[in-house]
Amino acid sequence: MIQTPTLRLATDIGGTFTDTVIVDEQDTVIASTKTLTTHENPAEGAMQGAKRALVAAKARIEDISGFIHGTTLATNALIEKRGARVATITTQGFRDILEIAYERRYSQYDINIEKTDLLVPRERSLTVPERMSAAGEVIEALDVGALPKLLEELEATGADAVAICLLHSYANSSHEEQLRDLLHAARPDLVISISSEVSPEAREFDRLCTTIANAYIQPMMARYLDAFAARFAQEGLRCPILMMTAGGGMTTLQTAAQFPIRLVESGPAGGAILAAHIAAESGLDEVLSFDMGGTTAKLCLIDKAQPQSSRQFEIGRAARFIKGSGMPVRIPVIEMIEIGAGGGSIAGVDRLGRLTVGPKSAGSEPGPVAFGRGGTEPTVSDADIALGYIQAETFAEGQFQIDVAAAKTALATFIGEPLGLDAFGAGDGVSRIVDESMASAGRTHAVESGKDLGPRTMIAFGGNGPLHACRVARSAGVERILVPANPGVGSAVGFLFAPVSFEIVRSRYEMLQTIDLGAINTLFDSICAEALSVVRQGDATSEIETRRIAYMRYHGQGHEIEIGLPDRPLTADDLGPLAAAFEAAYSRQFSRPVPGMVIEILNWSVHIATATGREAVQMPMPPLRTISPPERRHIFCDVHARHVEAAFVHRDSLVPGDTLSGPALVVEPQTTTFVGTDFTLLVDARGNLILNREVTA
């Protein structure tokens, strides 16, 4: 009798491709596929991918004991405005929270900006008499007598979903709950989201936006998740499906259907989780993950194998990825900087004669000029092709014909002519501009986070990450790069390392010196129990890790610092050490504490996750072996701006211990790793490619 293998499968449905990965009990990838996303019915594409991967793994769907799913569906519905017709109900006197927002323009010099479309026009913004104080005391009771009129107004809006956001509901949710129950009794057909459940944090504008976004995608995501689960069950899947969240954890289908807003950006989160997993396994304390695809690049800081997290995210930023131009949602997310720089980013020369790249992208249709599918303007991929970093014969497993001459002509015409450069000079310029912009974004992001890029190891993946890693690292002052196995399907692989987790942030204003410990302990009891019950639905038995956090700052400052709290009720004895922990963290970021200042706390959070048991495992380095691959290719040197020969090698021919000096191209089915002239390549014991920069004085 054959032992049934225990396999786990992850599927990541992206805008263009659906990636499927299967791992065995040792978490070794035994099959991975890329299939086209089927937009009509995404479950179908996922099923095709799963079937192909199962064939490659020589397994049956019944053998799958863990199934993790991530999707851009929620994000896309928000960006493409394909959600429900939402009405809002806010406190009387505050009908215009959305329109008034933060009273600011996101672009200083552009007098023709338009305000972000926040999905609910004023006609569908309703109010109800009631009032809570900041401390959660009822100032005015919810006026039940106003309900018939409210129902009439609601009917007139034609809304099929409702977002309720009453002032200070994070401090006392009773009015929101009462109103929801009353509405539900009268209109059971309505889908209702209340802000005290979706995002119980102070700042009415952000909380309302988050609640609207949740209500907007809830009907559709609930239907989709139902259909997805049914489709796989029908094919014989026996295990429950867990959903990947923006925070980098997994959650149950039931929770996902209730809070679909937490599913946005789960694909990129998977990439960061993969990088964190590799960081843990390789014992890397400071990492910069670099995920570059066709239209955007994402960078994430990972310290001690923990991706940086944030509580805020913006959906659908206007062109140029301007901060403040999107719809803010406050949910736990892995903090990433995303910029409009990918293989498809279009290059050009502006009216001042400045060379520019992106954020406009040729995407996959019409795509780069060299793909011959109608693209006419040169892109980053065209530059990489002209410079010889992408070799025509190996690109995308030979699925595309690459027209190198067309790429060069486009570069020479659009960039070279206005700047007096040939195709190589133009391609080199495009590459430098785009790589510098990614490095700059990374540096600025690090400063904003009070961190430094220099000592970090870059973990590069995504279709274009390994190709641009050396160039971006050089600009960013990073000297070590790691390219993991299967870099082209990094996000899906990452899903398989995510814990089942749930995080709740709740606002309550306290000054450290006058803190009401009883109230804070009660608050933690309630959010811990709530988060634990969600986690237990996804995993009933595993060991649990609980992180309690206070977001602290000096009174008068706007920037908060996360301070970990002990996993137990707080006592007066904890206050001294907490103040000390804050001052120490503050000094690390701003070089010195400020004596005599009052410390205040607005937000409290708990993060409960199944233990991942990630620990650095030493693997002895095999003996080094300098290799000199016989195959060579002409490339344009990215350091000295001249033509040189580069080594050319297939990744599957390399074994641990192999080392060679750049320039070199290491090709594999879904991407190429370009080893710059000033880098050396080493294959480590796990098969990761390690690129080290030879620093000249």
Add this chain to the structure above:
Amino acid sequence: MTHISPARLQVMWNRLLAVVEEQGQTLIRAAFSPIVRECGDISAGIFDAQGQMLAQAVTGTPGHINTMAEAVKTLRERFPAQMMKPGDIYMTNDPWLASGHLNDFLLMMPVFKSGQVIGYTSCTSHLVDLGGLGMGPEGSDIYDEGLLIPPCKLVDQGEVSALLMDIVRANSREPIANEGDIYALIACCEAGADRLVRMMNDYELETLDALSDYIITTSRRGTLDAISRVPAGVYFNEMTMDGYEKPLTLKAKLTVTEDRLHLDFAGTSGCSAKGINVPLNYATAYSVFAMRCIIGADIPNNAGSLEPFVVTGPTDCILNAQRPAPVAMRHTLGQMTPDLVLGCLHQALPDKVPAEGASCMYDLPMRHTADAARNGGREFAVELVHNGGTGARPMLDGLSATAFPSGVFGSQVEMTEATAPVTIWKRELLPDSGGAGQFRGGLGQRIEMTSSIDEPFLVFLSVERLRNPAAGRAGGLAGAVGRIRVDGRPADIAGKCELRVEPGERLIFDTPGGGGFGDPAERDPGLLAQDMASGLVTPDGARRDYGAGL
């Protein structure tokens, strides 16, 4: 000097822009002053060895545009480069050298490479309190307004002057925050210098000459090209403002030639006895900002792009106030200068310039009363910021309750109530307050608040457009004026004063609406119907302003 290709120079320029942004972020993150962190009221810049500005961070308010460039020029004249040592930093808060009032501190640091000064970093930030009468218009001269520090050396080869820090602490109600903010400024200069040297090492540069040439030449060429498309001529405009003790006239003459825009304030009223006077550097910053929004907005600020814009004014007009005039609230009128200059530009470029807006922000510092504090009441201090509507654009409606020309953030009600003992009962757009037009001005908002405890509170007012509304353009109507009252009191409250609100009294303030653009009769009936359906325009308003029958 070896030839560097334009593509590589562009890469370096991009890096330099990233360096100033990093510099600015460092300052904002470490700052204590609420207006800095909420509104980004700072600037950070990099200068070449000749003191020409190469890059400036795009931060929250335009009040520092070019003021820093002028300040660096003055400090370099006062302190010769030969005398500078690595680690030195210079400082001043002189309103006529830095940024128009005592709260703005400016620092400048020489950057050394191979023993030579190769450039400078500089930054400005708003400190919370410099003593005197504090942030309000009540001072009668600059000496009433607090501590003025002439140009001096703050840091000597890495060592912070203990005496200067003692003086700054001893002259402030917020000594610790002030000290913290000065340290943030020092960190900002140092971060910029460090990043600049690193960048030069990365690109193997010994001097900034070639890069400076490229940036300034490219920017000047682009700006001149944009100016050449503005019809040459002389354009006049005039506006009446509420003022403090009496109404004021602001006058402008804009002379456009092929390579220059020259704005002059001749004819503008003389100074006020109170602190709403504006040093020319500040009036220049906002005027140039407005011109650059229309002309060459895509070109970053630097010596090349700013050079063709010249602003002058007769001494002792209120937009070129001389020492020792009080200037604490110089932003009240300073923020009106964009409307003044846009009124000139509209004549040259009728399809590019928006109508007048509320413009001056409704900055409302509030605190406990002295008697409440004496009786053991709750002490607090908050600064609420709210805005009116912006002017309608030639192809678009104005923005409701949105800051322009400043870039401040409005306060969130839940945050205000968590930190101050007030209850806000209403914050809603004010129907019919947007000036009618083919394109409608942005709406103002109504805010109502009471004390949430049994104690009074104080509000320090210095706002505009309570009597003189934002005018429309091209046939558009004016927006509504602002209005401040206390429910139950017979008379409205003046725009510039100290107001005491008793427990149980309700303070109601309406911010002004923006002016309309184009004849209201030309408004798309669909857009008017939409405005009425959403309640932004009432049936009465539609009849009155648009002649609409029902």
